[in-house]
Amino acid sequence: MADLAQAQAGATMPGQPYMELVNVWKRFGEGDKxxxxxxxxxxxxxxxxxxxxxxxxxxxxxxxxxxxxxLLPSDSDGSILVKGKAQQDGALLGxxxxxxxxxxxxxWRTVLDNATLALEVEGMPKRLARQKAEALFPEFGLKGxxxxxxxxxxxxxxxxxxxxxxxxxxxDLILLDEPFGALDALTRSMMQxxxxxxxxxxxxxxxxxxxxxDEAIFLGDKVVVMTARPGTIKCQETITLPRxxxxxxxxxxxxxxxxxxLLAVVEEESLKxxxxxxxxx
Amino acid sequence: xxSGLNALRSALPVAAALLALLLxxxxxxxxxxxxxxxxxxxxxxxxxxxxxxxxxxGELYVTLVEAVxxxxxxxxxxxxxxxxxxxLPVLEVxxxxxxxVINAVPSIAFVPLVLLWFGLGMSSKIAIGALAVxxxxxxxxxxxLKRPEAESINLLRSFGASRLGILWRLQLPAGMxxxxxxxxxxxxxxTIAVIVAEMMGAYSGIGQVIYQAxxxxxxxxxxxxxxxxxxxxxxxxxxxxxLDRKLVWWR
Amino acid sequence: MSLQSAVRSPYAAVLIVAALxxxxxPLFSIPPRYLPPxxxxxxxxxxxxxxxxxxxxxxxxETVLGFLAGSLLGITFGIAFAASKTLERAFFPIFxxxxxxxxxxxxxxxxxxxxxxxxxxVVIALYLAxxxxxxxxxxxxxxxxxxRIALMKSFGASRLTLFRKLLLPTAAPNILIGMKLAVALSLAGAVVGxxxxxxxxxxxxxxxxxxxxxxxxxxxxxxxxxxxxxxLYGALALLERRFVWWRPx
Numbered sequence: 001m002a003d004l005a006q007a008q009a010g011a012t013m014p015g016q017p018y019m020e021l022v023n024v025w026k027r028f029g030e031g032d033k034x035x036x037x038x039x040x041x042x043x044x045x046x047x048x049x050x051x052x053x054x055x056x057x058x059x060x061x062x063x064x065x066x067x068x069x070x071l072l073p074s075d076s077d078g079s080i081l082v083k084g085k086a087q088q089d090g091a092l093l094g095x096x097x098x099x100x101x102x103x104x105x106x107x108w109r110t111v112l113d114n115a116t117l118a119l120e121v122e123g124m125p126k127r128l129a130r131q132k133a134e135a136l137f138p139e140f141g142l143k144g145x146x147x148x149x150x151x152x153x154x155x156x157x158x159x160x161x162x163x164x165x166x167x168x169x170x171x172d173l174i175l176l177d178e179p180f181g182a183l184d185a186l187t188r189s190m191m192q193x194x195x196x197x198x199x200x201x202x203x204x205x206x207x208x209x210x211x212x213x214d215e216a217i218f219l220g221d222k223v224v225v226m227t228a229r230p231g232t233i234k235c236q237e238t239i240t241l242p243r244x245x246x247x248x249x250x251x252x253x254x255x256x257x258x259x260x261x262l263l264a265v266v267e268e269e270s271l272k273x274x275x276x277x278x279x280x281x
Numbered sequence: 282x283x284s285g286l287n288a289l290r291s292a293l294p295v296a297a298a299l300l301a302l303l304l305x306x307x308x309x310x311x312x313x314x315x316x317x318x319x320x321x322x323x324x325x326x327x328x329x330x331x332x333x334x335x336x337x338x339g340e341l342y343v344t345l346v347e348a349v350x351x352x353x354x355x356x357x358x359x360x361x362x363x364x365x366x367x368x369l370p371v372l373e374v375x376x377x378x379x380x381x382v383i384n385a386v387p388s389i390a391f392v393p394l395v396l397l398w399f400g401l402g403m404s405s406k407i408a409i410g411a412l413a414v415x416x417x418x419x420x421x422x423x424x425x426l427k428r429p430e431a432e433s434i435n436l437l438r439s440f441g442a443s444r445l446g447i448l449w450r451l452q453l454p455a456g457m458x459x460x461x462x463x464x465x466x467x468x469x470x471x472t473i474a475v476i477v478a479e480m481m482g483a484y485s486g487i488g489q490v491i492y493q494a495x496x497x498x499x500x501x502x503x504x505x506x507x508x509x510x511x512x513x514x515x516x517x518x519x520x521x522x523x524l525d526r527k528l529v530w531w532r
Numbered sequence: 533m534s535l536q537s538a539v540r541s542p543y544a545a546v547l548i549v550a551a552l553x554x555x556x557x558p559l560f561s562i563p564p565r566y567l568p569p570x571x572x573x574x575x576x577x578x579x580x581x582x583x584x585x586x587x588x589x590x591x592x593x594e595t596v597l598g599f600l601a602g603s604l605l606g607i608t609f610g611i612a613f614a615a616s617k618t619l620e621r622a623f624f625p626i627f628x629x630x631x632x633x634x635x636x637x638x639x640x641x642x643x644x645x646x647x648x649x650x651x652x653x654v655v656i657a658l659y660l661a662x663x664x665x666x667x668x669x670x671x672x673x674x675x676x677x678x679x680r681i682a683l684m685k686s687f688g689a690s691r692l693t694l695f696r697k698l699l700l701p702t703a704a705p706n707i708l709i710g711m712k713l714a715v716a717l718s719l720a721g722a723v724v725g726x727x728x729x730x731x732x733x734x735x736x737x738x739x740x741x742x743x744x745x746x747x748x749x750x751x752x753x754x755x756x757x758x759x760x761x762x763x764l765y766g767a768l769a770l771l772e773r774r775f776v777w778w779r780p781x
Binding site: 291294295297298299302318319377378379381382385386387388389390391392393394396397398466473477480481482491492494495498500503504507515518 | 542544545546548549566621623644645713720724727739742747751753754761762
């Protein structure tokens with residue numbers, strides 16, 4: 001499995017991280033009005049690794065995400081490296097498959113054509129793109145819905161279409177920004193298990209934002225906790241729970257122990273955010 | 282089959298209401314002995330329109346050609362301007378004040394001007410028709426093209442899409458409903474502008490027929506001309522509704 | 533304020549266009565037949581000032597009276613349609629069809645009925661204002677969320693309370709959209725109505741300018757019509773800010 005991951009990640013040297021963030025900052029505005037959204041972030045993501053990132057709301061997670069996706073340039077004091085090479089402004093665009101918080105399906109496209117959107121942008125002929133997508137429909141539980149329009153689907157199904165769109169855009173790194181945040185608890189836990197299945201099969205490198213500690217531990221090889229705004233990395237926790245994981249794992253003592261530890265850290269940061277929000281005039 | 286039945290079911294009350302109104306009009310005017318110059322009977326109007334069908338048809342044809350010609354020129358111009366402005370924001374900064382100021386003036390106020398510039402023939406009517414459409418289409422489409430949120434644009438950018446790719450795959454489809462609204466308002470405006478221009482000065486066309494008949498207090502011809510003009514613009518409207526279904530097939 | 537939004541402010545737009553006019557006419561030596569120099573237009577406007585002021589006032593009165601009466605009637609019909617499904621199903625499609633009719637053509641008939649009185653123009657303006665207001669009122673009333681209606685009913689609201697507290701506020705943005713469409717149409721109706729014979733009004737002056745080929749006068753009247761339309765539209769925008777301060781969700 002690990003060999004396969006190496007092969008898919010391409011020319012990564014053994015032991016070299018796929019992506020590295022070195023002293024990444026993001027400040028908005030000038031002078032007195034300047035606010036720091038992200039401060040001094042150092043993070044390494046190994047090829048084929050599933051990294052989950054948690055932090056209080058408004059901690060700059062989305063800003064960090066946008067920088068990794070290449071949508072927002074990071075400040076010049078740090079750098080984002082891919083396979084050891086620094087990425088200039090905009091160079092990351094088209095290199096990372098990115099899934100924003102909302103599904104952002106286009107209402108005028110069928111499910112099939114929504115899934116192939118990224119491939120079309122790449123310039124793949126429509127027929128080829130459709131063939132490629134159609135093969136994935138059973139795996140994503142969408143068989144028979146190819147010709148439906150987004151408004152005819154449930155929330156969980158829409159999210160799976162968005163995920164399929166992300167998967168079809170075959171890049172070494174997948175960025176998922178709270179993809180299950182809007183789903184009900186039952187659908188959510190089913191989607192988590194299903195995502196792990198898909199991931200085990202395809203073994204891409206994943207960075208997954210969430211604010212749900214259970215989700216972060218259940219999915220991740222490594223959980224990264226961010227501080228309150230201005231966001232930086234507070235701690236990293238390697239999760240050694242065996243894979244493949246199923247629901248029963250969440251009741252094991254190992255899981256509980258990690259959760260206890262992380263909960264304390266996250267609680268502390270959430271309180272800071274809450275206090276600074278309520279103390280404002 | 283079921284949709285046909287549904288259509289019939291929804292058409293039935295309308296037909297009944299229409300028939301009731303017409304009967305009320307017909308028998309009301311008869312019973313009250315209303316003179317034709319005040320309100321002719323519907324049967325008389327229909328008879329006048331049908332009796333001179335060749336004449337009315339010919340005049341309506343002129344009006345429709347002018348209205349459709351102006352509408353097409355104006356909407357193509359409006360669409361091109363909107364697309365150019367979205368691709369080159371500096372163009373929007375430069376042209377928007379002019380568009381807003383011209384749009385604030387009722388287009389019929391420009392009728393004397395186009396008559397003086399283009400003469401009494403068809404070209405002046407086409408020009409006023411185009412003027413009545415171009416800014417509605419421009420303003421509507423521009424606001425439609427700006428509708429997609431930054432998030433959707435970012436998604437496409439993350440796939441490596443170019444500016445043109447974003448316009449084609451996201452902004453244009455998202456702007457379609459607004460464009461169709463603009464086209465619909467524009468069509469109504471261009472028909473009105475053309476008929477008004479014909480009233481003010483023309484060799485032919487339904488508006489000129491109405492104007493002359495009014496001057497001669499020929500009430501029946503006025504009513505028949507209005508009836509024919511209504512049929513014409515209703516037909517144009519029908520074409521546009523069909524176009525709407527084609528362009529905005531999703532909800 | 534960004535450059536884009538500054539340019540969108542109406543005052544800036546007027547100033548920019550006036551400046552362009554001043555500069556471009558001599559610069560490109562545009563023949564006066566197409567666009568006379570701005571000072572010539574202003575001078576012409578000043579020379580007919582009393583007529584212009586009287587015409588502006590007359591057309592304003594015709595437009596406002598017709599617009600108000602038409603809006604009131606339109607709202608009433610909109611409410612009636614919303615209240616009765618049968619009425620709506622029978623008559624609403626006829627309304628939509630009538631809306632597409634080149635209603636201005638009826639102007640001739642109205643003048644036959646009312647003669648060259650101010651009433652004729654008011655009726656034409658009324659007729660033109662009526663349809664967009666009626667159609668948009670109905671659309672607005674139909675937009676009320678059934679769950680909110682259920683909520684109000686669960687509080688024991690009567691039909692009148694329901695209407696006043698929920699339906700009317702929900703419909704207000706749409707009603708105002710209809711009224712904005714209507715005010716422009718009313719103005720056009722009043723101007724065209726004057727063509728069928730009158731002695732005072734912007735429409736009358738427009739017709740005279742056409743007959744005597746007074747191009748600067750035509751431009752004076754175009755500006756006057758634009759100013760009148762903008763004035764009325766601006767008044768409605770103020771009304772909108774007063775009554776629709778929230779954003780529909």
